[in-house]
Each structure stands twice: as structure tokens, then as C-alpha cells.
Amino acid sequence: xxxxxxxxxxxxxxxxxxxxxxxxxxxxxxxxxxNFGLACCAIEMIATTMARYDxxxxxxxxxxxxxxxxxxxxxxxxxxxxxxxxxxxxYNQMAEPKYVISMGACAISGGPFKQGYNVLxxxxxxxxxxxxxxxxxxxxxxxxxAFLMLxxxxxxxxxxxxxxxxxxxxxxxxxxxxxxxxxxxxTPTRNxxxxxxxxxxxxxxxxNESGRD
Amino acid sequence: MSVLTEASxxxxxxxxxxxxxxxxxxxxxxxxxxxxxxxxxxxxxLDGERVxxxxxxxxxxHRNHEKIAExxxxxxxxxxxxxxxxxxxxxxxxxxxxxxxxxxxISVPERAEYLRVITGELTRLQNHAGLIGFLLQDMGASGTPxxxxxxxxxxxxxxxxxxxGARMMCNYMRFGGCRxxxxxxxxxxxxxxxxxxxxxxDEFERLLRTNEILMARTQGxxxxxxxxxxxxxxxxxxxxASGVNYDLRKVDKYSIYDRFSFRVPLGEHGDVYDxxxxxxxxxxxxxxxxxxxxxxxPAGPIVDPNTKLRNFRPKAGEAYGRIEAPKGELGxxxxxxxxxxxxxxxxxxxxxINLTLxxxxxxxxxxxxxxxxxxxxxxxxxxxxx
Numbered sequence: 001x002x003x004x005x006x007x008x009x010x011x012x013x014x015x016x017x018x019x020x021x022x023x024x025x026x027x028x029x030x031x032x033x034x035n036f037g038l039a040c041c042a043i044e045m046i047a048t049t050m051a052r053y054d055x056x057x058x059x060x061x062x063x064x065x066x067x068x069x070x071x072x073x074x075x076x077x078x079x080x081x082x083x084x085x086x087x088x089x090x091y092n093q094m095a096e097p098k099y100v101i102s103m104g105a106c107a108i109s110g111g112p113f114k115q116g117y118n119v120l121x122x123x124x125x126x127x128x129x130x131x132x133x134x135x136x137x138x139x140x141x142x143x144x145x146a147f148l149m150l151x152x153x154x155x156x157x158x159x160x161x162x163x164x165x166x167x168x169x170x171x172x173x174x175x176x177x178x179x180x181x182x183x184x185x186x187t188p189t190r191n192x193x194x195x196x197x198x199x200x201x202x203x204x205x206x207x208n209e210s211g212r213d
Numbered sequence: 214m215s216v217l218t219e220a221s222x223x224x225x226x227x228x229x230x231x232x233x234x235x236x237x238x239x240x241x242x243x244x245x246x247x248x249x250x251x252x253x254x255x256x257x258x259l260d261g262e263r264v265x266x267x268x269x270x271x272x273x274x275h276r277n278h279e280k281i282a283e284x285x286x287x288x289x290x291x292x293x294x295x296x297x298x299x300x301x302x303x304x305x306x307x308x309x310x311x312x313x314x315x316x317x318x319i320s321v322p323e324r325a326e327y328l329r330v331i332t333g334e335l336t337r338l339q340n341h342a343g344l345i346g347f348l349l350q351d352m353g354a355s356g357t358p359x360x361x362x363x364x365x366x367x368x369x370x371x372x373x374x375x376x377x378g379a380r381m382m383c384n385y386m387r388f389g390g391c392r393x394x395x396x397x398x399x400x401x402x403x404x405x406x407x408x409x410x411x412x413x414x415d416e417f418e419r420l421l422r423t424n425e426i427l428m429a430r431t432q433g434x435x436x437x438x439x440x441x442x443x444x445x446x447x448x449x450x451x452x453x454a455s456g457v458n459y460d461l462r463k464v465d466k467y468s469i470y471d472r473f474s475f476r477v478p479l480g481e482h483g484d485v486y487d488x489x490x491x492x493x494x495x496x497x498x499x500x501x502x503x504x505x506x507x508x509x510x511p512a513g514p515i516v517d518p519n520t521k522l523r524n525f526r527p528k529a530g531e532a533y534g535r536i537e538a539p540k541g542e543l544g545x546x547x548x549x550x551x552x553x554x555x556x557x558x559x560x561x562x563x564x565x566i567n568l569t570l571x572x573x574x575x576x577x578x579x580x581x582x583x584x585x586x587x588x589x590x591x592x593x594x595x596x597x598x599x
Contacts, residue, residue, distance in 0.1 A: 035247045039274055039595055040299035040381065042251070050363040065247040083252055083273045086244055112293065115284075116277030137299075137381060 020159045027071075027097065028059075028154040031147075034070035035063035036090065039077025041104040041137040048140040058147055067093040072150070074143075075129075078106035078113055079120040081186050085178050091127045092175040096167035099154075101146050102129040105136045112136065125190040127176055128166075237265065240580075244273045248351045248584040251594030255571075255583070262579045267572045271565075274598040282558040287313055287525055288388070290558070294545075295382040297560060298596040300343060301336040303373070304538040306386035311467065312534030312545035313388045317527035319520050324513040325390035326469045330506045331403070332376070332385060333536075334499045338410060339369040340539035341450075341492040341499075344591050348489060349421065351588040352430055358421065365413045368406045375399055388525070390516030400507065407503045414496055422490075431486035435574040435586035438483060442570075449541025450491040451567050451590060455483030461537035468536075473505045488589040526553050540564050540591050562596040 001016055009016050037045060049055045049063065064070045067090045079087055091100065102123055105111030110121040123129065130153060133146040157165045166172045176194070179186040243254035252273035258266035278297060282290040294309045295302035307329055314321065321329075346362025370380045375396055377383040385392050421427050437447065442455040452459055460477045462470040478494035480487030529551045535544035541563025548557040567590050574586050 036245055038252055039276075040296055043300060043381065047363060047367070050367075051360045052364065052367050063247075078274065078276050080273060080275055082275065083244060086273075090245055112296070113276045113281065116281055118275050118277055139380065 023159060024155050024157055028151040030062075031058075031060045031072045031099070031150070031154075032062045032064050032070050033060055033072040033074050034067055034090065034094070035065045036073060037076050038079060038083065038087075039106065041076035041107070044137045044140055045074055045076045045103065045143060048143045053140040053144060055144070055147070058144070058151065060147065067091075068095060070094055071097065072099045072101065073127075074101045074103050075107040075123045076103040076137075078111065079123050080118050081120055081181060082118065084120045084123070084126060084186055085180060087123060088126045088176060088178045092178065096174050097165065098167075098174075099130045099150055100127055101143075101150065102132045103143060103146070104138055105134060108132050108134065120186070122195075125195045126179060127191075128194050235261070242583070243270075249587065250347065250592055253587070253592065253594055253597070255587075257575075257580065257583065259580055262581075264575045264578055264580060264583065267575045267583070269568060269571055271598055274594040276595070276599065278599040279558050279560060283555055286553050287527070287555065288522055290555075291386070292382065292384045295384055296595055297562065297599065298538065298540065298543070298564070298593045299381060300593055301340045301539050302381060302383045303332045303336045303385050304536060304543065306384065307333055308534055308536045308538065308543045309545045310386040310388055310534075311536060312532050312547050313527070315534050316530060316532035316547050316549055317388065317525075319389040320517055321390055321468075322514045322517055323469075323511050325515045325517075327506050327510045328391045328395070328515060329386065329468060330470070330473075331503060331510070332373070332383075332391075334503045334506070335369050335372060335403075335406075337499045337539045338496055338503075339366045340591075341496050342366050342369075342413075344588075345417070345489060345492050348585065348588040349427075351584045352427065354421070354427075358417070361413065361417060361420075365410065368409075372399065372403055372406060375402070387516055387520075387522070389520035390514070394515050400510075403503075404507060407500055407507070410500055411497065414493060418493060422493075428486065430582075430585060431484065431489060431589075433482070433484055434578060434582050435485045435589060436483050437570055437574060441573065442483065445566070445570050447541070447567050447570065449537070449539070449563050449567065449591075450495060451488055451541065453477065454480035454487040454491045456481055461535060461542055465535070465537075470502075472509070473502045475499075475501050485585055485589040492591075524553070526551060535561070538563055540593070540596070541567055560596075560599055562599065564590070564592040565597045568592055568597060 006016050047053060049061060055061055073091055073094065075087065102108050106113060107123050110119045113119040114121055131146045131149050133142050135142050159168065166174065177188065177191055179188060238259045240257050240259065241254065242257055243249040244252040254270040254273065256268040256270060257264055278293055282293060291306060291309065294305040297305045342362045342365045346359035349358035373383050374380050376399060377385045437455045439456045442452045442457050448459065456479055458477060458479055461467065463477055475498045478491055478498065480491055527549045529549055531548045533544055533546045535542050542561065543563055544561035546559040546561065547555045550556045571587065571590065575583050578586065
């Protein structure tokens with residue numbers, strides 16, 4: 001509908017909307033996060049829910065301890081190889097539509113502990129991540145920003161058509177392979193369907209146009 | 214102290230097979246549980262609601278801190294110590310700096326010692342405030358106490374941010390002093406926070422100290438006797454709640470703690486209530502120390518000018534530096550071979566040692582008491598698993 005006409009109607013006391021807008025507005029305004037903290041970032045996540053930053057302003061104050069009742073998983077902290085299977089299992093137990101915020105350097109890539117033998121180098125190797133927040137730990141404002149970004153993302157989702165999100169496409173998976181702790185590493189070490197090794201074109205990397213370093 | 218071995222349901226003597234007793238139930242609590250303060254897991258065997266066996270499972274946050282530090286320069290490990298007990302980063306910095314200063318024979322200027330005491334005691338305030346909030350949250354007082362506690366915590370974090378640039382990961386200490394001096398106006402702000410803190414404590418005590426539910430839930434629950442506490446090497450507020458008069462600030466007199474007059478509160482029963490009260494009383498003593506330190510803060514350099522940070526190679530030897538961290542005795546043990554990185558780097562985490570009595574505290578209690586017993590120990594998994 002024409003935006004100008006819509007505004008004109010609103011001035012007359014008539015609200016015109018689409019089912020999609022209404023549906024997305026409802027979903028984005030009541031995202032219930034999973035009450036799930038892993039490490040340092042969890043403290044900042046708790047601080048975000050407290051009176052000063054007040055995540056409740058955005059409709060997300062209801063932290064649910066059970067994954068069955070949660071819409072959003074905030075992976076807040078270092079994911080170790082011992083913990084990774086549990087994180088993926090919790091994600092699988094959440095009902096669609098579900099979203100993931102990867103909070104902090106550790107959840108994105110292993111962060112300062114990347115060289116550790118027991119640290120997973122990013123949770124996006126096993127589950128799809130919607131929003132990444134860098135920082136060690138990210139400030140509560142950064143988490144709020146990520147949250148607003150997620151709300152914008154939900155707002156733009158199409159109910160129909162080929163671009164509709166995963167939870168509206170029955171053929172797409174909503175559960176992902178749970179890795180197992182084996183002798184040296186997790187098996188499998190990554191889920192190839194959602195994460196590929198980032199390849200850099202080495203022949204051109206770090207060189208200027210003349211071909212020299 | 215019993216040695217914790219693989220829990221097997223068959224090894225436990227079964228209760229009499231009458232109509233009052235059913236089968237034993239083995240449950241796994243954690244690593245995802247809202248009240249385990251992180252990713253801690255316990256395998257619990259229950260007879261009805263009564264705990265008959267409890268086995269902690271560690272390692273869900275093992276981040277290879279010690280191994281990374283052995284391949285890192287001495288100064289390079291300083292930011293990693295922030296992330297040990299991530300609620301009180303400054304005291305971790307302090308213990309590590311103390312160990313390296315002993316190893317390399319570095320002295321600390323007067324002003325830096327005062328700054329360390331001020332920031333260290335502020336850390337204790339915000340740690341204890343947060344802890345009692347979480348403990349009451351675990352007990353079912355949803356929201357209000359934790360919100361009050363975090364309101365005060367934020368004030369202290371603002372001071373840390375103004376001083377160090379970070380709310381939680383302060384990375385403030387350096388070998389032979391501190392990283393940066395106080396910014397303009399910091400002291401006035403800090404005085405305001407410290408002077409206003411007793412009001413929060415009064416409010417908190419009025420709110421809940423004699424609350425009937427709180428007393429029924431905590432008194433006589435999770436008792437650690439004096440002998441048990443000493444035998445298990447427990448330290449910090451938890452040991453003092455059991456009546457062990459052991460505070461490194463008095464015993465070791467490290468830094469400049471002999472210049473301040475403060476009392477060491479002691480508990481009598483060693484139950485959850487005593488441990489809760491211990492935190493409240495310790496905060497009042499910390500405020501006393503803070504007031505004296507802020508009054509006496511001298512001018513001068515904040516880092517020993519003879520310390521060289523580049524190409525820092527302490528002579529071969531070993532050192533153990535320990536401080537009274539908010540959770541207990543935090544120690545760093547370092548062995549140097551004269552190289553740029555330590556040969557061995559070991560952390561003595563207070564939370565892990567304080568956890569060793571968890572099974573003894575929980576046996577015979579209800580399953581709902583496990584949560585508050587664990588909460589009263591004050592664990593941080595970054596430090597337990599490292």
C-alpha cells in the first residue's frame with residue numbers, strides 16, 4: 001500500500017496494515033531469551049536485564065530457563081568442546097521460530113582463548129547465528145543494539161515467497177547435528193551445511209597492484 | 214573429607230524397602246541450569262527429596278588458562294587473569310602482579326599500593342553485592358534484591374570504567390604499580406559511591422535480614438564445621454562464616470593492609486545464613502578501609518620507575534603470591550627459568566577449593582537446598598575450571 005495513503009488513513013483514525021506486518025510486529029516484540037549463560041558475557045547479559053539497561057523495554061524481559069519456551073538463544077561466553085554438544089542440543093530443543101545471538105569474541109571465534117586446546121572456535125560451526133556482537137565482553141548497550149538488529153531482521157521477514165524464513169519452509173532443517181566428544185576433538189569438527197572454511201585468495205592477498213608486498 | 218569417585222547408584226545402601234521409600238533417583242543438574250552460576254554440573258542421587266550422594270562435574274568452562282599463560286609473556290597473561298574470576302578482575306590482576314613482583318624482586322610505590330587497595334576493596338564491594346543478590350534470587354526472591362544489588366554494582370563499575378576504560382575486564386595492575394592514574398573528579402565520585410553504600414546495606418538488611426522465609430531456608434542448612442573448613446583448606450568468607458579467623462589481609466599483611474584499622478567478622482554456625490551475613494558485614498569493613506585509604510592517598514608515581522616492561526625476563530626461581538580475594542585465598546604460583554614466559558604457571562582458585570566440601574554440605578538436605586548452598590559458596594566457573 002502506498003505509504004502516503006497509509007499516513008492519510010491513520011490521520012483519519014483508520015489503521016491499515018498487512019498480516020505480515022502484524023505477525024512480525026507481534027513476534028519481534030515478545031522475544032523470550034533462553035536463561036543461559038556460559039561465562040563472563042553472561043554477567044553483562046544479566047546486567048542488561050537489570051534496571052539500568054532494562055531489556056524489558058524491548059519486550060524481552062522474560063528469560064525462560066527451559067529451551068522449549070524460548071525464542072532466542074544468547075550464546076554468552078566461551079563455548080568449550082565439552083560444552084558445545086550441550087549448546088547444540090539446547091538449540092535443537094528450542095521451538096521454531098528461533099534465533100541466535102553470538103555474544104562476545106569467544107562465541108564468535110574463540111576470542112582470546114582461541115589457541116586453547118579445549119575451546120570451540122566459534123559456535124557458528126554448529127548452529128546458524130543471526131547476530132554477532134564483538135567485544136570482550138560486549139557492553140550492555142552492544143547487546144541492546146544486537147537485540148534491535150534482530151528485531152529489524154524479524155520485521156523484514158516475508159511470510160510467503162521463496163525468501164521466507166526457515167521456520168516457514170518445511171523442507172529446511174530446524175535441528176542440527178549434535179557433535180560428540182571424541183579422542184582429540186569434536187566429531188564432526190563442523191557442520192558443513194552451515195559453515196565453510198573461509199578461504200582467502202592467497203595469490204593476491206597482501207599485495208598491491210604491482211604484485212609486490 | 215571423602216574422595217569423590219564415580220557415582221554408582223548400586224554402591225549406595227538402599228533405604229528400607231517399606232512403603233515410605235521408593236527407588237533412588239539419579240538426576241543430572243546442569244550444566245544448563247539457571248541457578249548453577251554458570252556451567253557447573255552435579256550428579257545427584259536422591260531418596261525422595263533428600264540428597265544421598267552428590268558428585269560435581271567440572272570442566273565445562275576449561276579455557277586452558279594455565280597452558281596459554283605458559284606460552285605467553287608475563288605481561289601478556291595479565292588480561293587473561295581478568296577472565297579467571299570475571300566478576301572481580303582487579304583482585305585477580307593484583308594476585309598475579311604480586312607473584313611476579315616476588316619473582317622479579319620489584320617494589321611498588323606508595324601511591325600505587327593505595328590505588329590497589331582502593332580498587333581492590335571496591336571490587337570486593339561489587340562482588341559481595343552481586344553475590345547476595347544472586348543468592349536471594351536463588352532462594353526465590355525473584356528480581357527485587359538482585360535489582361537493588363546490581364544498581365549498586367553499576368555505580369562501582371562506572372568508577373572502574375572511568376579509571377581503566379572497561380567495566381569488567383579492567384586489566385589495571387602492572388608489575389611494580391598500576392596502569393594509569395586517577396582521572397580528574399574520580400575521587401569525588403568514588404567518595405560519593407562509598408559514602409552512599411551503607412545506605413544500600415541498611416536498606417538491604419531492613420528488607421531481608423530477619424525475614425522469616427529467609428531464616429527458615431538458610432539457618433542450619435549446609436553446615437561446615439570449623440574442623441571441616443580447616444581440613445579442606447577453605448578460605449575467605451566461607452571459612453570465616455565457620456569461625457576460622459583467617460584473613461590474609463591480617464595474616465599476611467600484604468601490600469599496606471597493616472595501616473588500616475578494620476575488623477574481621479566471624480560466623481558461629483557455618484550455615485548458609487552465616488555466609489550470607491558474612492558478606493554483608495565484610496562490605497561494611499571494606500567501606501571502612503576505603504574511607505581510610507581515600508583519606509590517606511599520597512601523591513607520587515604510580516609505577517616503580519626501575520621496572521622495565523619490555524623484554525621482561527625475571528631470574529630463574531619460583532614465587533607464590535597470594536591475596537585475600539573476595540572469594541578467598543587467590544594465589545598464583547610461578548616458576549621461571551629466566552625466559553620471557555613462565556615455565557609453570559598455576560592458579561590456586563578459591564572457588565574450586567571452597568567447592569570441595571559441597572557434597573558434605575548437601576548430604577541429607579533437600580534438593581531445593583542444593584541451589585542455595587551452592588549459591589552461598591560463591592563460585593565463578595571461570596575460576597573453578599580455568
